[in-house]
Amino acid sequence: MATLKISLPPESKPLAIEFSSAPITCHRLNGKNYLLRYQSVRIFICGHGKDGFLSGEALCPPSKDPKSRTWNSENCMVMSLLINSMTTKIGENFLLYRIAKEIWDSARDTYTSKDNTSELFAIECRLQDLRQREYSVTDFFNTLTRLWKQLDLFEVYEWECPADGDRFRGIVEQRWIFRFLSSLNPSLDDVRGRILGTKPLPSLRGVFSVVRQEESRRKIMLITTDFSSSVDASALAAQ
Known part of the structure; x- marks a missing residue:
């Protein structure tokens, strides 16, 4: 039986291992618990030093910059964390976003005042x-x-x-x-x-x-x- 192997850039492997070692949150966004989910996810991501992807301070380097690959890997990892902190029905609406900040801001605008x-x-x-x-x-x-x-x-x-x-x-x-x-x-x-x-x-x-x-x-x-x-x-x- 063939085994599927996913190769990550060497610089992104510590990030993946670090994130996978702990649950994101027990408060998955369901449309009625935005504030609890916001706080718990923010603590998790800030605790791993990736809050710049939520605030927009972590800017994407030019495509030819050697650091762009690392940025893309970390951005995708944070996007995955944000989507996985939602219920399946809600998370499906954010799969086509390009950067983590767009997901973070859109979830805030959609659910922060609802209910x-x-x-x-x-x-x-x-x-x-x-x-x-x-x-x-x-x-x-x-x-x-x-x-x-x-x-x-x-x-x-x-x-x-x-x-x-x-x-x-x-x-x-x-x-x-x-x-x-x-x-x-x-x-x-x-x-x-x-x-x-x-x-x-x-x-x-x-x-x-x-x-x-x-x-x-x-x-x-x-x-x-x-x-x-x-x-x-x-x-x-x-x-």
Whole structure:
């Protein structure tokens, strides 16, 4: 049986091997998740130093330039990554594009505003109804944080003064702290009161750490109490 061999230019082989060693993204573009897919793909490509193909800064050298072959190989590799980060039906629409930047810009223009409102509304509704209930403190905090980060993708502001941006982020973090504390189970009322009485308030991560430690302490106390009760019961039975 004959074996098909694909030869890559020597300079492009490290790139192919490097890209093939890790998944592109778990958020494949389906028409409704552009922002999540955009962020995860951008991180992947920038992490491999090929963001110039998305911004257009990596210009194609003249055809007679020895570097043109390398550029073409890397451009095709990034194009392949972008198309593979889409569902099959959507990716088929981008197969005839010439450069990676065209695919990147076209996907943005086509899907960046489509259904964003409904997606934002769905996240807000989930946050509104979310309570700790059966979640551990860690799982509950991670769920909240993931939803908040998704909201951040929708809220892009350009601040004339960097200090205003820092102040706004501080206000948002304080709201997140109140939201986290207000959604905890009643069994954690004591630690919630202690945190709210702290001046100034700790950071969001600091608040989480305090609450998690309290949850761990309660679990240890419960195990110790149950163990003591079982020992006492065994002693009585022996008597």
